Amino acid sequence: MIGSGYVGLVSGACFADFGHDVVCVDKDAAKIDALLAGKMPIYEPGLDHLVSSNVAAGRLRFTTDLTEGVRGADAVFIAVGTPSRRGDGHADLSYVYAAAQEIAGALDGFTVIVDKSTVPVGTGDEVERIIREANPDADFAVVSNPEFLREGAAIDDFKRPDRIVIGGDDPRALEVMRQVYRPLHINRSPIVEMSRRGAELTKYAANAFLAVKITFINEIADLCEKVGADVQDVARGIGLDNRIGAKFLHAGPGYGGSCFPKDTLALLKTSQDYDAPQRIVEAVVGVNDNRKRAMGRKVIAACGGDVRGKTVAVLGLTFKPNTDDMRDSPAIAVIQTLQDAGASVRAYDPEGMEQAKLVLDGVAYCANAYEAMEGADALAIVTEWDAFRALDLGRVKSLLSAPILVDLRNIYPRDVVEKAGFAYHAVGR
Ligand SMILES: NC(=O)c1ccc[n+]([C@@H]2O[C@H](COP(=O)([O-])OP(=O)(O)OC[C@H]3O[C@@H](n4cnc5c(N)ncnc54)[C@H](O)[C@@H]3O)[C@@H](O)[C@H]2O)c1
Numbered sequence: 001m002i003g004s005g006y007v008g009l010v011s012g013a014c015f016a017d018f019g020h021d022v023v024c025v026d027k028d029a030a031k032i033d034a035l036l037a038g039k040m041p042i043y044e045p046g047l048d049h050l051v052s053s054n055v056a057a058g059r060l061r062f063t064t065d066l067t068e069g070v071r072g073a074d075a076v077f078i079a080v081g082t083p084s085r086r087g088d089g090h091a092d093l094s095y096v097y098a099a100a101q102e103i104a105g106a107l108d109g110f111t112v113i114v115d116k117s118t119v120p121v122g123t124g125d126e127v128e129r130i131i132r133e134a135n136p137d138a139d140f141a142v143v144s145n146p147e148f149l150r151e152g153a154a155i156d157d158f159k160r161p162d163r164i165v166i167g168g169d170d171p172r173a174l175e176v177m178r179q180v181y182r183p184l185h186i187n188r189s190p191i192v193e194m195s196r197r198g199a200e201l202t203k204y205a206a207n208a209f210l211a212v213k214i215t216f217i218n219e220i221a222d223l224c225e226k227v228g229a230d231v232q233d234v235a236r237g238i239g240l241d242n243r244i245g246a247k248f249l250h251a252g253p254g255y256g257g258s259c260f261p262k263d264t265l266a267l268l269k270t271s272q273d274y275d276a277p278q279r280i281v282e283a284v285v286g287v288n289d290n291r292k293r294a295m296g297r298k299v300i301a302a303c304g305g306d307v308r309g310k311t312v313a314v315l316g317l318t319f320k321p322n323t324d325d326m327r328d329s330p331a332i333a334v335i336q337t338l339q340d341a342g343a344s345v346r347a348y349d350p351e352g353m354e355q356a357k358l359v360l361d362g363v364a365y366c367a368n369a370y371e372a373m374e375g376a377d378a379l380a381i382v383t384e385w386d387a388f389r390a391l392d393l394g395r396v397k398s399l400l401s402a403p404i405l406v407d408l409r410n411i412y413p414r415d416v417v418e419k420a421g422f423a424y425h426a427v428g429r
Contacts, residue, residue: 001015001022001023001024001025001069001077001079002025002066002069002070002076002077002078002079002080002099002102002103003025003026003078003079003080003081003095003099003117004024004025004026004028004031004032004035004041004062004079005026005041005042005079005080005081006042006044006151006154006258006325007079007116007117007147007149008024008026008077008079008080008116009024009035009041009042009047009051010044010047010149010154010155010158011077011079011116011147011149011158012024012060012077013047013050013051013054013060013155014050014155014158014159015180016054016057016059016060017050017053017054017059017159018183018184019059019183020059020180021059022054022059022060022061023061023062023063023068023069023073024060024061024062024063024069025062025063025064025065025066025068025069025070026062026064027064027066028064029064032062032063032064035051035062036062038051038052038055042323042324042325043322043323043324043351044151044152044154044155044322044323045152045153045155045322046155047154047155050155066099066102066103066106067102067105067106069106070103070106070107070111071106071108072108072109073111074111074112074176074179074180075111075112075113075114075176075177075180076103076111076112076113076114077114077116077145078096078099078100078103078113078114078115078116078117078127079116079117079147080095080096080098080099080117081095081117082095082096082117082118082119082262082266083262084261084262084265084266088269089262089265089266089268089269090120090265090266090269091118091119091120091262091266091269093119093120093123093126095117096115096117096119096123096127097126097127097130100113100126100127100130100131101130101131101134103131104130104131104134104135104138105134105135107131107135107138107139107140109139110139110140110141110172111138111139111140112140112141112142112143112172112173112176112177113127113128113131113140113141113142113143114142114143114144114145114177115127115142115143115144115145115146115200116145116146116147118146118147118203118204118207118259118263118266119144119200120200120204120266120269120270121197121200121201121270121274122197122200123200124142124143124144124167124168124196124197124200125196127142128142141168141170141172141173142168142173142196143166143167143168143170143173143174143177143196143199144165144166144167144168144196144197144199144200145164145165145166145167145177145199146165146199146200146202146203147203148161148162148163148165148203148206149161151257151258151320151322151323151325152320152321152322152323153322159184159187160184160187160189161184161189162189163189163190163191163192164181164184164185164189164190164191164192165192165194165199165202165203166181166191166192166193166194166199167193167194167195167196167197167198167199167200167202168195168196168199169195169196174193178191203263204263204266204267204270205267207259207260207263207264207267208263208264208267208278208281208284210248210260211255211260211264211281211284211285211288212280212281212284213247213248213249214248214249214250214252214254214255214260214288215254215255215284215287215288215291217231217235217248217249217250217251217428218251218252218254218287218288218291218427218428219287220234220235220251220428221251221427221428221429222428223428224428224429225428225429230428230429231251231410231427231428231429232251232410232428232429235249235250235251250409250410251410251427251428252330252408252409252410252427253291253292253295253330253331253334253382253408253409253427254288254289254291254292254295254330255288255319255330256292256319256320256327256328256329256330256332257319257320257325257327257328257329258319258325258327258328260328261285261288261328262328264281264284264285265285267281268281268282268285291330292330292332292333292334293333293334293336293337295330295333295334295337295382295408295427296333296334296335296336296337296338296341297337298406298408298425298427299312299334299337299338299378299380299406299425300337300338300341300343301425302378302404302406302423302425303343303377303378303402303404306341307338307341307342307343307377308341308342308343309342309343310342310343310344310377310378311343311344311345311346311375311376311377312338312343312344312345312346312376312377312378312379312380313345313346313347313348313372313373313376313378313379313380313400314331314334314335314338314345314346314347314348314363314372314380314382315347315348315349315369315372315379315380315381315382315383315385315388316331316349316381316382316383316384316385316388316409317329317331317347317349317352317353317356317360317382317383318331318349318351318352318355318356318383319331319383320383320384321383321384321385321386322351322385323351323352324351324352324354324355325352325355326352326355326356326358326359329352329383330382330408331347331356331382331383332359332360334380334382334408335347335360335363336360339362344362344364345362345363345364346363346364346366346371346372346373346374346376347360347363347364347365347366347372348365348366348367348368348369348371348372349383349385350385350387352383353365369387369388369391370395370396370399373396373399373400374399375399375400375401376399376400376401377400377401377402377404378400378402378404378405378406379396379400379404379405379406380406380408381405381406381407381408381409381411382408382409383409384409384411388411389411389412393416393417393420393422394420396422397420397421397422403420403421403422403423404422404423404425405417405422405423405424405425406425406426407424407425407426407427408426408427409427410426410427410428410429412424412426414426414429
């Protein structure tokens with residue numbers, strides 16, 4: 001497993017748990033040192049136990065030495081990052097290509113190179129070319145195997161996926177992939193085989209579609225506010241239709257995270273390169289970008305339209321609960337909008353504060369949710385961690401200097417909050 005981040009580490013640990021022999025490689029020595037010392041470099045529920053038990057069983061190892069990891073492997077997974085490239089939003093493939101180059105020199109015997117990173121159509125062709133050029137005698141095949149796990153539920157998603165997508169046409173490689181995934185197939189997870197390009201595009205189409213769904217319900221939420229409807233009723237009313245489905249219909253502050261923002265942008269770049277405009281996705285990207293700052297303005301409006309000199313307590317910083325991942329979190333734009341308007345921000349997040357400190361300046365980071373509220377002029381809930389779902393509203397009211405609650409995740413019933421004496425502002429309700 002080349003790259004031991006959210007995807008590489010979870011996939012590696014799960015494959016080991018299924019009985020395979022796994023070596024997780026990362027060029028970040030601090031990450032590997034932490035793993036060797038039994039410390040998890042990321043927060044993901046259940047991961048520490050999964051890793052430690054498989055290390056103890058001798059099936060999972062860590063190294064910075066790529067050659068050591070690749071030698072003798074039947075399959076080498078590339079799970080390095082593919083962030084947005086600065087300037088044009090295309091996927092930055094430099095880590096993938098660098099990994100391919102390094103892998104080429106370490107191959108011995110027939111090896112399947114598996115692209116698990118999310119990469120634009122045609123990347124598999126380029127990985128194949130790089131390896132062939134660097135090591136003309138190598139016996140290998142490149143397949144695409146995009147990953148669909150969600151942070152926060154990554155282990156369960158990996159072990160019980162809705163489907164496994166494998167793209168490639170080399171029969172030997174496909175057989176190795178079927179063996180690698182056989183333990184999951186027994187759980188009846190369907191394996192969908194297709195062309196390599198089809199698999200590469202499937203990942204982007206999946207993420208773009210989910211981003212469309214979220215953005216659609218967010219715009220419906222705005223309309224609900226204008227017409228006096230409740231978006232949660234509407235979402236339930238449409239979500240029970242099997243053709244639509246209830247998931248990804250939660251109105252909120254806009255999608256963020258390490259995948260949707262960069263993957264929608266990369267899909268647009270591909271669509272431009274191939275002259276096949278994706279206008280729906282274009283609209284979604286624009287609408288979602290606007291929404292994040294609009295949610296900051298919503299908090300300002302709840303405070304009476306002016307927050308200069310005021311303090312806002314913010315609960316939740318990560319882009320979703322059960323992760324420490326701050327990449328493109330809506331909380332960043334919400335907090336920056338508040339700060340731009342002259343507010344001070346006191347914040348708390350159960351797992352994300354170390355990462356948040358790297359991206360957000362001038363925030364008072366607090367030890368717990370109630371400490372963040374002390375003396376604040378309003379409370380904004382930005383990420384729906386379970387710990388924020390049942391706050392002691394009496395205590396909240398006594399700590400705030402004004403009883404204003406802005407619930408950007410719709411986790412409270414309006415009547416309960418209003419009965420407790422708050423001015424309550426939600427999304428689309
Ligand atoms: N995070 C998710 O929820 C998720 C879900 C599905 C797919 N993906 C995709 O999976 C890929 C990886 O994402 P991630 O979130 O795990 O990234 P990450 O940044 O958490 O991890 C990537 C790791 O790769 C390492 N790395 C980079 N180049 C290397 C090299 N040459 N040799 C060894 N290690 C190297 C980095 O040091 C880093 O630890 C991306 O393409 C992403 O889009 C992510």
